[in-house]
Amino acid sequence: MDDQRELNLTLDLCLRIGEVLLSSGAGAADVTATMQSVARHLGLRHPEIDVTFTSVSMSFHGSPEEPPVLMIRKIKSKDIDYEDLTQVDHLVRDLLANRMDLYLARSRMATIVSTGHPWPRWSVTLAWGLMCASVAVFLGGGPLVALIASAAAMTIDRAQLRLARRRLPTFYLQVAGGAIATLFAVAVAATPLEVDLSLVITANIVMLLAGIGFMGAIQDALTGFYVTAGARVIEALLATAGIIAGVSGGLSVADVLGIDLGRLVPGQALGHHVLIGVVGAAVSAAAFAFACYAPWRVLVPIALTSGLATLLHAVVADSGFGRTWAAATGAFTVGLVAYAVAGRFRVPPLVVAVSAIVPLLPGLSIYRGLSLLSAGGPATSQGMFAMMTAASVAVALASGVILGEYLAQPLKRETRRLEERLAGPRLVGPLRVPRRGRSRAPRVS
Known part of the structure; x- marks a missing residue:
C-alpha cells in the first residue's frame, strides 16, 4: 500500500x-x-x-x-x-x-x-503602459505619442481584465484591445493636436502580440509535437485575427467619420536616433517581463539583451537584408545570449528569450498592412504583402531564438540519449538527467 x-x-x-x-x-x-x-x-x-x-x-x-x-x-x-x-x-x-x-x-x-502574484495587479497595468510608451519611442515617437500610447495600453489592460473575468474567449479580448487602441487614435485625431497616431496604434498592437505564444508553437513543430503545435498555431492565428478585426473596425470608424489617421512610413523602426531606439526597446522588454511577474534580478539583463538584439536588427536591416532576416538575426542573438543570462541569474531561458524579442514583434507591418487594405484600390496588394511580411517576421523571430538556444546549450554526455528522443533545445527544465541507481523504483503491490 x-x-x-x-x-x-x-x-x-x-x-x-x-x-x-x-x-x-x-x-x-x-x-x-x-x-x-x-x-x-x-x-x-x-x-x-x-x-x-x-x-x-x-x-x-x-x-x-x-x-x-x-x-x-x-x-x-x-x-x-x-x-x-x-x-x-x-x-x-x-x-x-x-x-x-x-x-x-x-x-x-x-x-x-x-x-x-508577487506584486499587485495595478502595477502590472502601469508596466503595460510603460511598455507601450517605450515601444512608441522605439518607433520614433515623441513624448506626446508615448503618453497617448501609454494611456491606451492601460485602458486596454483594464478592459481585457474585466472581460476575462466574464470568461470571454481570448479572441474577443483581442478584438476589444485592437478597437480601443484605434479609437484612442481617432479621438485624438479629432483634436487640434498634431501627433503621429499610427505609432500609437502600432505600439498597442505590439502589446497585444506580446502575449501570443508564437515561440511555443514553432518549438513544438520543430521538435515533432505536431498536434500541440497545430493547436498553438490556431490559437495564435485567432488571437492575431482578433487584433486585426479590432484595428480594422476602428479604421472603418475613422473612415466613416472622415478622420485621417495618417500613414505609417516603413523603415522607421528605430526612429530618428539609434541610441534612443535601443533604449526604448530595452525598457519595453523589461516592462513586459515585469508585467509577466519575472523576478526582479533578471529585468536589467533582459533589457540589455533586448537592446543588443535591437541594435543588431537595425544594422542588418540597414545593410539591405530586409526585415525578415534582420528579425531572425536579432532573435538568434537573443537565443544565443539568453542561455548564459538565464544560467547566471537562475531563471529559465524562456523568461529571457520571450521578453527580449518583444520590441521586434511585427506590429509595424500589421498596421501598415491594415491601413493599406482599408485604403483599397492599388494599395490592396501592398497591404497583403505587408501582412505576409508580418507573418514571416513572426516565424523568423521564433525560429531564430530556438536556433540560438540550440547552439548555446552544451550537449552533455548525460543528456544525449534524451535529446535523441526529444530533439531540440531546452528553454525550460534541467539539462542533467539523473544517473541510474540514485533512487529505488517503487514496487506496486
Missing part, C-alpha cells in the same frame, strides 16, 4: 509540474523531458507521457500482471507568471540534486501554485 501510494504521489507531482510549465508557454518537448527526469529520479522507469495543448497525461505499467496507473490533468488557461515558472524550475533542479524528497517537493509545489 505504501508503494502504491508513493507511485500515485509521484505521478501527481509530475503532472502538476507539467501543468505549470505548459500553461507558462513551455514547449511540449521541454514539458515531457522535465516530467521524465523527475519520474526517473523518483524511481519510475519508462513512464508514458502525453502532452497536448489542453491536457497532460502520464501512465506507469510496473508489471504485465498488474493494471497500469493512468492520471490526467486538464490545463487551465491563466495569466503568465514567470515567478511561478522560475520557482518550479528551481524545485525540479533541487529535487534532481537530492536536496529534497518527494514529500517536500509536493509541499513546495502546493505552496507555489497557491501563492498569489
Whole structure:
C-alpha cells in the first residue's frame, strides 16, 4: 500500500509540474523531458507521457500482471507568471540534486501554485503602459505619442481584465484591445493636436502580440509535437485575427467619420536616433517581463539583451537584408545570449528569450498592412504583402531564438540519449538527467 501510494504521489507531482510549465508557454518537448527526469529520479522507469495543448497525461505499467496507473490533468488557461515558472524550475533542479524528497517537493509545489502574484495587479497595468510608451519611442515617437500610447495600453489592460473575468474567449479580448487602441487614435485625431497616431496604434498592437505564444508553437513543430503545435498555431492565428478585426473596425470608424489617421512610413523602426531606439526597446522588454511577474534580478539583463538584439536588427536591416532576416538575426542573438543570462541569474531561458524579442514583434507591418487594405484600390496588394511580411517576421523571430538556444546549450554526455528522443533545445527544465541507481523504483503491490 505504501508503494502504491508513493507511485500515485509521484505521478501527481509530475503532472502538476507539467501543468505549470505548459500553461507558462513551455514547449511540449521541454514539458515531457522535465516530467521524465523527475519520474526517473523518483524511481519510475519508462513512464508514458502525453502532452497536448489542453491536457497532460502520464501512465506507469510496473508489471504485465498488474493494471497500469493512468492520471490526467486538464490545463487551465491563466495569466503568465514567470515567478511561478522560475520557482518550479528551481524545485525540479533541487529535487534532481537530492536536496529534497518527494514529500517536500509536493509541499513546495502546493505552496507555489497557491501563492498569489508577487506584486499587485495595478502595477502590472502601469508596466503595460510603460511598455507601450517605450515601444512608441522605439518607433520614433515623441513624448506626446508615448503618453497617448501609454494611456491606451492601460485602458486596454483594464478592459481585457474585466472581460476575462466574464470568461470571454481570448479572441474577443483581442478584438476589444485592437478597437480601443484605434479609437484612442481617432479621438485624438479629432483634436487640434498634431501627433503621429499610427505609432500609437502600432505600439498597442505590439502589446497585444506580446502575449501570443508564437515561440511555443514553432518549438513544438520543430521538435515533432505536431498536434500541440497545430493547436498553438490556431490559437495564435485567432488571437492575431482578433487584433486585426479590432484595428480594422476602428479604421472603418475613422473612415466613416472622415478622420485621417495618417500613414505609417516603413523603415522607421528605430526612429530618428539609434541610441534612443535601443533604449526604448530595452525598457519595453523589461516592462513586459515585469508585467509577466519575472523576478526582479533578471529585468536589467533582459533589457540589455533586448537592446543588443535591437541594435543588431537595425544594422542588418540597414545593410539591405530586409526585415525578415534582420528579425531572425536579432532573435538568434537573443537565443544565443539568453542561455548564459538565464544560467547566471537562475531563471529559465524562456523568461529571457520571450521578453527580449518583444520590441521586434511585427506590429509595424500589421498596421501598415491594415491601413493599406482599408485604403483599397492599388494599395490592396501592398497591404497583403505587408501582412505576409508580418507573418514571416513572426516565424523568423521564433525560429531564430530556438536556433540560438540550440547552439548555446552544451550537449552533455548525460543528456544525449534524451535529446535523441526529444530533439531540440531546452528553454525550460534541467539539462542533467539523473544517473541510474540514485533512487529505488517503487514496487506496486
